[in-house]
Amino acid sequence: MTDTAHRLAAIRGDRPARRHNARTIAALTGNPGCTRRAVLDSAGVDKPELAERIGFPTRFGQSRFAITRGNAFEAQVKADGGAELLRLVAERLGVPVPAAASWTDLGADEDRPERSRAALTADGDEAALFDHPLLGLDVAGRRVHLEPDLVAARLGGRFHVVEIKSFPVIDGQADPAKVAAAAIQSAVYVLALRELFTAAGRDPELVSPQVVLVCPRDFTNQPTASLLDVRRQLLVLRRQLDRMARIDDLLAGVPADFTADPEAEPATLRAALSTVPARYAPDCLATCELAYFCRHEARGQTAVLGRPVREALGGIAEVDEVLALAAGDRTPDPEQAEAAALLRAAARLRADALAGHPA
Ligand code: SF4
Known part of the structure; x- marks a missing residue:
């Protein structure tokens, strides 16, 4: 083990590192930009357990009902060797719908990594759909295996990631937060596919940054497809993975005795x-x-209060300081003068409004 690996192991309490998946x-x-998170994730700390231990538990994940509904929708879309899926994807990409396409399920194979690599990077540009490929990415020096439910579609000689999600598109609109989450998760798969292509000596640009998102339409189970361009998400993801690969730089600013071992006392962990x-x-x-x-x-x-509010407050860090500037109880620094004038004006308007409309 290298010194860095020793230090990361000590941070997580010499336990096995928590495995990443596409969601994480x-x-x-x-x-x-958060160093705390980058260090904990690089060390493979079990953050849900840590959060519980320090008295701030959190819950992520879908309800059982949502998972069941999602599985049923996915099975419906993939039925008949993906015939309906092929039509949806081709139409959304604006290419002729192929008369036929091969369907390869890579999920139930013993030699899945090798078979996924061989199937996806083989020469050929005939239409093909690949289900459950096994992909991989390096995260903070460790190989992470990704087992997506997604389909990789080869159409017109290019690969497109196809994500099937169970959240609805109503009147052409889906929940923006869910679309954003689907986009970044799809970017993980695009990056992993591109790295697979690079390792096989093929052009990674054969994997398109245009992802096809398939969701139920309106209040039916009828699927509809939309395109997501994940180039921006790829850049952010690459930058963060590169940052985690330079873990020594991150650790340089962390106290030598820093621990996130969930066995340690909660007060020790909070202080650390x-x-x-x-x-x-x-x-x-x-x-x-x-x-x-x-x-x-x-x-x-x-x-x-969020970045927009913070920026609207002129980047002033403390709420108490904002209130003191608004009340005129504090003399602003020169760089705070403009924000302070706006805050005082806002405070006056609020006082006038309240005086004019007594409760
Ligand atoms: S919750 Fe805390 S550790 Fe996690 S990203 Fe936000 S600031 Fe960083």
């Missing part, structure tokens, strides 16, 4: 965590298991 890799991009810089934002609630701890720690700071 996608979540890495949720707050790429507060020595590693975090960048709490409301988005953390959807993407990181430590969100409730970090939100509690950041109370009183404008970051808790």
Whole structure:
């Protein structure tokens, strides 16, 4: 084991590193500037267990009902060797619907990694659909195997990731948060497919950044397809994975005795965590298991209110400072002068409004 590997093992309490999956890799991009998260994820710390231990448990995941409904929709879309899926994907990509396409299920094979590699990177440009391929990515020096339910579609000689999701598209609109989550998760698969192509000596650009998202339409079970361009998500993901690959740089700013061992005393763990810089934002609630701890720690700071509010407040870090500037109880620094004038005007307008409309 290298010194770095020893140190990461010590951080997680000499337990096996927690395995990543596509969801957790996608979540890495949720707050790429947060050192605390990058260190914990690089060390493979069991963050749900850690959050529970320090008294700030959080819950992620779908309900059993949503999982069952999602599985039923996926089976319906993939039925008949993917005939309906092929039509949807081809029409959405604007290419002629092929008369036929091969369907290869790579999920139930003993030699799955090798078979996935051989099937996906073989020469040929006839239409083909590949279900349940086994993909891989390096995360902080460890190989992570991804077992997506997705289909990789080869049409017109290019591969497209096809994600089947059970959230509805109503009047052409889907929940933006769910679409954003699907886009970043699809980007994980695009990146893994591209790395597979590169390793096989093939052009990674054969894997398109245009992902096809298939969802139920309106309040029916009829599938509809839309295109997601995940180029921006690929950049963010690549940057964060590169940052985690340079784990020594991250560890340089972390105290030598830092521990996140869930066996340690909660007070010790809370004190240790507060020595590693975090960048709490409301988005953390959807993407990181430590969100409730970090939100509690950041109370009183404008970051808790979200980046737009913080920016609207002129980047002033503390809520108390904002209130003091608004009330005129504090002399602003020169760089705060503009924000302070706006805050005082807002406070006056609020006072006038309240005076004009007594409760
Ligand atoms: S919840 Fe905390 S550790 Fe996780 S990303 Fe947000 S600030 Fe970082």
